[in-house]
Each structure stands twice: as structure tokens, then as C-alpha cells.
Amino acid sequence: MTNRLLIDQAEHETRVALIEGDRVVDVVIERQAHRSAVGNIYLGKVSRVLPGMQAAFVGVGLGRNAFLHADDARVLPRARAAAERLSREAAEAAAASAAAAAAAAAAVTAALEPDEDAEEPETVVAAPPVPNARARRLTIGDCVADGDQIMVQVTKDAVKGKGARLTANISLPGRHLVFTPFQGGVGVSRRIESEAERQRLHDIVQPLAEAGEGGFIVRTAAEGATPEELQADAQYLRTLWADLEASAARGGAPRPLHLDLDPLLRALRDQAQEGVAEILVDEPVAYERALVFARRFMPHLEDRIRLWDRPEALFEVFDVEEVIAEALQPRVRLPSGGFVVIDQTEALTAIDVNTGRFVGEADQEATVLHTNLEAAEVIAHQLRLRNLGGLIVIDFIDMERAENRQKLYDAFRAAMVGDRAATTVLPMSELGLVQMTRKRGRESLAQVLTEDCQACGGTGRVKSAETVAYEVMRAARRLLLRPRPGKVAARALTVMAAPEVAALLTEPRLGMVEAVAELTDAVLEVRADPALARDAFDLVERD
Template identity: 40%
Template sequence: MSEEILINVTPRETRVGVIENGMLQEVYVERASRRGYVGNIYKGRVQRVMPGMQAVFVDIGLERAAFLHAADILRPPLPEDAEPPPGGAHAMAIGELVQEGQEIIVQVVKDPIGSKGARLSTHLSIPSRYLVLLPHSRTLGVSARIEDEAERARLKEVMAALVGEDPLGYIVRTNAEGQSAEALAFDVTYLGKVWRVVQENIARARVGERVYEELSLPLRCLRDLLNEDIEKVRVDSHETFDKALKFVRKFMPSLADRIELYEGERPIFDLYGAEDEIQRALTKQVPLKSGGYLIIDQTEAMTTIDVNTGGYVGSRNLEETVYRTNLEAAQAAARQLRLRNLGGIIIIDFIDMTDEEHRRQVLRTLEKGLARDHAKTTVYPMSPLGLVEMTRKRTTESLERQLCEPCPACGGRGTVKTAETVTYEIFREITRAVRQFSAQALLVLASPKVVGRILEEESAAVAELEEFIAKSIRFQAEEHYAQEQFDVVLL
């Protein structure tokens, strides 16, 4: 599988695209006006303790107070001779862990999404290329994605020798598979230096100040995504190219030759049709090669994906047609989840299949498609109705929520009232206004389409209404009015 990373930099926006086999699979966007907060560490102050929710709101200097649940709060170590509380340390009430007004060091684990504030944790973690530092833990773990038992044992042995009596904990990342003891030792030293700087920042920081900032998007993607499978990293900015090259030479010198300055005439995201793919990822319908299609609906509660055969009629029988469509849909759905960065609860409505083996194969295809996803996914068995429930870890807003806003005409509903409906609302409003206030005549301001309908198809109704209220009504079309917008003015 050929893989490339494209980095597009403009003065106020940076975009990173991950290309696999010539197709855009993931896209990350970071804007100067709205940089993400995930990974940043702050000195905060507890604003409100909510025992009923076992949580607190914390002021960390952002627009909205951030949310910290009891499960994400580091438990104080028990004295050696003390008995653990009934139910274990995790059973401690929120009021025993933190108090209102208390200063607290927290890390953002989920960006503010919609109307919700950022999600916090006091279990701090600082990632490097191959390791994650856990400053408040003595854990020494290895990523579950490294499945080879011999390699897991080797990595644990290397880390145990490097760490020795170090009171800090570490998790070995998937990227560390096959890496030498020297490479891991470099990361241990680097993380030790970073943690010392963070401690110094904590000591002098005021409430609401950031004490550790996650890397910028290009460097973060290089740290997390660059490996032997990536053939090239193309960067279209001299300044970002220099920073990327310096970063890679320091942390992954063997891959430095993969970083390339892109100076082509075509915009970098026009390569492999990445720009077109982003535009298509903002639409609800996803066409399948067979003629079928997916309909993707993102709501506050969950995301639903509906599979339809469309124009695909197959060549054998109905069951075979449905099976082929569902197989293609499973691959397409897995890709769209990554591309659109959809998270939370996801329901995929496959077309009903009677063959149990077909159902198993479709589920297996979906799981295989999700195997390369960097976000944690959990897929549950297919229900009798052909529904697959799954979850995908969400830490940032989806691509649509980052790039779009609710339509001002429909308020995000996706539909607007018809001109006929608005016409009858205007008639009701005229009747209401005349009963409440005295007026010689009335002026109605509305969109051209609504006014046109009233003057043509509803002219008889207007005459009846004028006779009923004993007042004249004048209609005026306003070009800038949305279809549902109108004003009744008393003259």
C-alpha cells in the first residue's frame, strides 16, 4: 500500500491530508483563529462541584468552563496502613477529591464540541515519537496494537532497563515496534526534559494559564503518522518544510529523506483529487461504484448511515445484489468515518440479508476497513434488523462542523417552509395584528417568491381578507428576506 502525507499551509489555515493508494483517507484542519486544545495542560480552578453528576466545572481560561468527571481525577495515594474505602478508591465522592476554589492541573482530552465545554483529565500524559509519558503513574505498558508477544516482551525489557528507578510511568506506542534501545532512550531523555519544563511552568503559572502546549498540526501529524509505510511527505510552505525537516532529523533521522518541498504549479490538495474529496465529504450522499449509495446524517445524538442499492440490479438474484452492495458499502462507510472524522455513536443500516454467512462477511469487511483508523472504534454484532451499532472515539469536531455552519434560512433543519405555508402564516398574523392594534392599512414585507404567490395564486384570498378586516393590505417583495421571513407593518 502506497501512502503519502500532504501538508498545505496558508497564512491562517493549515491542512494535512493522508493519501492511501491514491485516495484521500483522512484530513486534519487547524486554523489560527481556532486551534484545538487537546493535549494542552492548564492550571485551572474548580468553579462548581456537582455531586449529582460526580463532576466539576473548571475554569482554564477558555470561553466556556471545562468539564472534569470524578473518573478522570487522579486518586491520592493511600497511606500504607490505611484501609481502602468500600468499593475501592474509585468509589470516592467528588467532594472528597476536589473542593470549590481549589487550583488543579488538568489536561484537555476532548475539544469543546457544539455547546459542550472541553473535557478534562488530571491523568496527565505527554507523547513523544515512540512513548507516552505518564508523570503520575509507575505504569510500564505496551500498546495493544503491537500483537507479537516476543516484541512486546522485548520492548518491556528495554524500557525496564532504561527507566530503572525512575518514578515516572510510560506507555510504548505502536510506532515503537521494531525500534532500537537507542531510539527509545532518546525519547525517555526528551520526555524527561519536557516534564521538567512543565513542572517549572506549573510552579509559576497563574490560574487559566497554559503550562504545556501540544505541537502544531504539521509536527503532530509527523510525530503520530510518519513511519516506514509513508513514501513521501509533501509540504507546500518553505517555512513549514524547514520546521518539519528539522523535527524529523531530530526524532526520526532515518526518514528525513521522505520530507519533500512541493513547488508544483497546481495547488497541493489538487493532487489525487483531495480538494474534490473534501467537497464531497460535506454532502450527505456518497455514491458507490456499483450504482448504490450511502446517505450519511450527522445529528447531535448520533450519526446514521443508510445503505441503498440505487440503480444496482445485479446479475444473479436479489440476495447476491444486496450482499455485493453491502460489502461495498462497508468499505465506503469505514473510509467516510475517517475522512469526515465522525465520532460518538454510529448506526449503519445495511440492506437486509437472510444469509448468516453474508452478514458475517459484511461485518468482517467493515472491521477490516476500520483496522487502519487511528481513532479507537468498537463494532457490535449486526442486529436482526440489519443494523450495526458502533462507536468511534471523538476528540475533535467532525469535518463538517469545522468547515460549515447551520444554514441561516433553515436553521440547520435541512428544510424550509413552503411558500404556501408562509402565505397562510402571514394571513394569520394579519388577523392577529388587526385584533390587537388599530391601523388604517397594512404593509407586508416578505421574500419575492412568497409575495409572488400571494399576488397570483392567492389574490382572491387577499380580497376576502381585506373585506373581512375592512382594511387594505399592500405587499412588498424584499430580495434579502429568506423564504420563511416576513414582517407585518401597521400603517
């Protein structure tokens, strides 16, 4: 199976498509006017602390203020100082509690000793419970204050009126490694399947992590890397981090400290893995930039990069244009004849599975299982292709047998293995729903390529012609019957409406116009105006 990375470079737009075998699995489209900020590092200024939300708004120079949650702010200097103070107070409280407990225990022991002169047994009073001396959880007020200048990284682009999402837990990606300044230890990419290779890489990187603060994550691209290459990457990332700290110390927020690679080079770094046999670039300048980048940072890719100089469009030859067009449609056909409907809303993405025209054989359960298994594979592919993130709810067709529901769940989990985004899939609920989350960093394909419909406002529905016709008649009746001091009542009215509405108004069987004319003793004229939207109309009085 040949995997290809296609890069279509235009003057103000970069499109990247990853093809595995004969299937397009990932499409990234980025325009110069709307560059993704994910991965960028800024020196931000806290503009407002929100204790009720355990978050803060931070200005980083992206227009709308970005959002920083307390969970993502606990590595900041103010937070670390608060954590040390709380830990110290908790230790002191624990010591005091231990001393109080010891004293209480001694008092109890003494009270239990027999007193030969006492006529009655003494009453023993239990010691009060020892309070919980653990340090409390840091709040957003412990982490930041209004006006603080803090180093933050964008983890999620701004979407639909919401500011970008930030974290203070910085990560710096390199060629083979990702440096995590505030998290120690070594992690290895789960995409490296060989246990021997995973252990080899861990053993090489572990001393590099122990040589200073922070830790490293070994990337998939590090498979087969030499100790010298890994050491050079680690040194480069530590130097970059030192430069960022020095720059941040000079102040001047808000301003960028480090911008991630542009879409072309980012595609080479993140998507041109070992399985990619060919990288096709359709623009000469972009091709040369890709070669220069590969020679310096990823020499094993240089001989795979080729210039697409044929007259046919790159994305059309590999059917990427058709795949993009289909990915904007809500319905996806299954091989057996069933279909999947994908409905992306602001709150979540709802996915429904239907058998369609597939009727199977004699066993209904087998028919449903077959459709569901097909749908599991297609849904996993579409989530990645469309870059759908956040909360996702899948309504598979209900099955009676528990073993079939488990088989479907296992198949869906297996289909999601190739997804680079972090996912969490819960077992099927009693209602037959699969709930999952998929990490959302950038906008979905539909959000990049489309906008809300001007006619329906993004709801996907418009008023029916019949509804508008009744609205027209109610408006006409109010207009003709309203008081007009000093003037006689209007005797004629011209109604301008969309053709389909006008047709209903003049339908003799419905008698809409006749009913209003009889009630108001006026003459109504209906004219069809193709320039009007369905729910628009105009009423013109004539004396």
C-alpha cells in the first residue's frame, strides 16, 4: 500500500491531503488570512480573572481575548509559589494534627488507668476528629492575577465567537522529540509498535531528560534515529526554550514569542511519517522550500519529495476535490446500501446509522450487525477526514445480542487506532448510543470551507411557503384595519411576495385573499416578485 502526501500551494491558500492506499484520510486547508495559531507561543497579559469559571481571559494579540483554565495554569510562577505555600501550610497543619492526636491519645490512656480511690468509673470523652491536612487544590486566583504577563501556548483556535484556548504547559516539537519544560520523564509515541524499538528509544532519551529540567516525548519520526540525532534534537529544543524564557523576561505583552511552522513545513514535520512513500508538491517555490527544510531537518524525506509539473491539477488526479465535496454533505453512503447522517452542531456532533435499502437475508440481527460494522469503519474515517472534534454521539442501529454490541464496540475502537487526534470512546449505553470525544485543535473542514446560510441563518430550515402566506394575510389584515385619524380607511393593497407564496395567496381553493378582502372591504392585488426571499414580502397601500 503506497501512502502519499499531496501539497497544493496557491498564493494565499495551502491544501494538504494524506492518502493511505487509495483513500484520502486527512485534508488540511489553511488560508493566509486565517492562519491557525495552534502551537504558537505568546507572552500574554491577563485581562480578567473569573473565579466563578476557574479561568482567566488573556490578551495575546489575536483580537479576541483567549481563554486559560486553572487546570492549564498551574505551572505558572505564581501558581508554583502558591503550591509551595499551601504544601508548607498543609505540612504544618499535619504536624499540629499529629501532635493533637498524640496528646488526645495520651489523655485517653491516662483516663483508662484505674484509680483506687474512685468510687465510680471515670467518664472518658473521645478526642475530636483530626482535620484533613492535605493541601487544597489551586484555584485560578492562586495561578494568575489581573495584569500578569505570562507565557502561554495556543491549543485550540478561536471558533464561532469563542476565543482561542491556551495552556501555560508549553510543549516544543522538534524533528524527533517534543520537549515538555514543566513535565519530567520520557514518553514514547504509541504509533511505534515494536517493543524493542520503544525500549531502545526510551533508554537513549532517559539520560537526556535527566540532564536538566523537563522531559521529552519521543515522536513517531524518531523510529530508527541514532543517539547522536536524538541528542542534537534535545539540545536544540532546550536552547530554544532558554531563548523563549529570556525573551519573555523582557516583557512587552502581548506579543508573539514563537510561531509554529507554516502549513507547508508543518505538513512535512507532522504528516510525512515513515509510511509516506511520496510527497508531491505542485508549486516550484513551495517545492524548493520543502527540499531545503528536508535537507536540514528530515534528510530521509528528501528523495521522496517530487515536483508535480503535469498540466492536470494535483487534487483532481487523485480525486481529492471529489472527496472534499462529499465531506461537506451530511449523508455518507455505505457499501451495502445503508447510509450514515452526520449533523455537526455547536454543542456536539450527532451521527445516525440507517440500513437504507439494505435488507440483508433472513436474520435481521445479522443484517443490522453488518450495517453497523460498515458504519463503524466509515464513521472513523469521516471523523478524521472532516476533522470533527468535541463531543460526538453515535446512534448505531439497535441490536439485541450483547455479544454483537461488544463486537461493534471493539470494531469501532480498532477503526479509530489510526487517528492522530486524542480520542476517548465510551462503551455503548443502554440506549444503543456510543459517546466519545475527539480532541479539537483546528476548525473542522466544514467550518473552514462554508459559512452560515444567509436564508436560514445556519439552522438548515426555512419557513414553508404556507407559513409565510398566512403571515402575509395577518399583516395585511392588521394594516387595513388599523385606525387612520383624519383619513379614510385604505381601499386597496398591493402584496409583493415570492412566487411560491404568491401562488398560495391566489389559490382559489384556499381563498386567503378573498377572506381578507371581505373582512376589510378592500381590494387586494397579489404580485409575484422573484427577487424576494421566501420569507420576505412587502405591502403597498393605495387609497
